[in-house]
Amino acid sequence: MCKSRREDADMGVLSSGKTLGMGVLKVRLGVGLRPGGGAAEFPKIVDELEAEGVDSLWLSEVVYGGNVDPMIGMAHALARTTKLKVGTGVSVLPGRHPVLVAKQLATLAGLAPKRVLPVFGLRPARRDEWNLFPVPEGRRAAVFDESLRLLRLLLTEDNVSFDGEFFQVDGVSLAERPARPLDIWVGGSAPAALRRVGRLADGWLGSFVTPEQAKLHVETIKAAAAEAGREVEEDHYGLSLAVAPDGIPPALAKAAADRAPGVDPADLVAGSWDDARRLLDGYLDAGLSKFVLRPAGSTSWDEFLAKFLPLAEALHN
Numbered sequence: 529m530c531k532s533r534r535e536d537a538d539m540g541v542l543s544s545g546k547t548l549g550m551g552v553l554k555v556r557l558g559v560g561l562r563p564g565g566g567a568a569e570f571p572k573i574v575d576e577l578e579a580e581g582v583d584s585l586w587l588s589e590v591v592y593g594g595n596v597d598p599m600i601g602m603a604h605a606l607a608r609t610t611k612l613k614v615g616t617g618v619s620v621l622p623g624r625h626p627v628l629v630a631k632q633l634a635t636l637a638g639l640a641p642k643r644v645l646p647v648f649g650l651r652p653a654r655r656d657e658w659n660l661f662p663v664p665e666g667r668r669a670a671v672f673d674e675s676l677r678l679l680r681l682l683l684t685e686d687n688v689s690f691d692g693e694f695f696q697v698d699g700v701s702l703a704e705r706p707a708r709p710l711d712i713w714v715g716g717s718a719p720a721a722l723r724r725v726g727r728l729a730d731g732w733l734g735s736f737v738t739p740e741q742a743k744l745h746v747e748t749i750k751a752a753a754a755e756a757g758r759e760v761e762e763d764h765y766g767l768s769l770a771v772a773p774d775g776i777p778p779a780l781a782k783a784a785a786d787r788a789p790g791v792d793p794a795d796l797v798a799g800s801w802d803d804a805r806r807l808l809d810g811y812l813d814a815g816l817s818k819f820v821l822r823p824a825g826s827t828s829w830d831e832f833l834a835k836f837l838p839l840a841e842a843l844h845n
Contacts, residue, residue: 623661
């Protein structure tokens with residue numbers, strides 16, 4: 529089955545040249561797992577993605593239900609592959625100690641160099657999971673900011689001392705740090721989240737935003753980065769897009785409406801593969817170049833992948 533799809537689609541990487549200014553951005557397309565996709569089918573999915581040459585696999589932080597834990601899933605996927613990159617799309621940082629997270633990432637990066645793609649968010653998408661990541665009341669954003677600062681120090685410095693409001697370390701080292709510094713991306717679309725990307729992160733992975741909104745978000749991030757005296761690379765803007773070829777399920781439509789009140793869900797979620805292409809073209813024009821497509825609705829994994837690969841080929845040059 530994988531062989532026949534490869535004959536049709538060559539590889540599941542979008543690598544079209546998106547011209548921006550004087551440079552050319554490489555477009556990359558990865559896949560996310562279906563909500564509730566559990567451990568039983570995970571090895572098969574990983575093996576298929578590796579065989580097809582797909583660029584990356586992304587694992588979301590959903591605790592309740594059958595979803596694969598992002599860090600454990602990353603370790604398993606990286607161990608059974610040699611080319612596939614694996615990311616968290618997204619994982620919650622506030623409520624975890626950044627020293628422990630840094631140790632996990634450094635270990636993964638040592639085992640699979642250049643294939644670990646961490647993306648962090650403020651809180652779980654599901655409200656009933658918020659209490660699983662406890663922080664002082666009203667201070668979640670402040671904890672997030674401080675966690676990102678300490679996380680970066682631990683992944684880039686040999687000896688770290690840090691005296692923050694929430695975390696303190698004195699002369700600690702992870703011993704083995706990634707030979708190539710990990711890019712730390714952040715999700716979210718609220719104004720404060722976008723400013724956080726500009727101040728503290730290396731990239732942005734959004735979701736449930738229209739192409740027009742995405743363009744404005746990129747501008748907000750760039751302005752915040754400039755104000756902080758730093759720069760987010762032009763090809764470090766991306767988006768996670770749900771694809772529901774059989775129509776947008778009511779639960780997903782509600783989630784989209786909750787995230788973007790007053791916006792037609794069809795402008796936030798792809799209700800067909802034609803819609804996926806239309807939205808991707810819009811996001812490309814908005815300055816985005818990294819995408820995660822995740823199956824939604826009743827489509828099977830095999831059906832999803834069979835359509836994903838030709839789409840990748842169509843945008844590959």
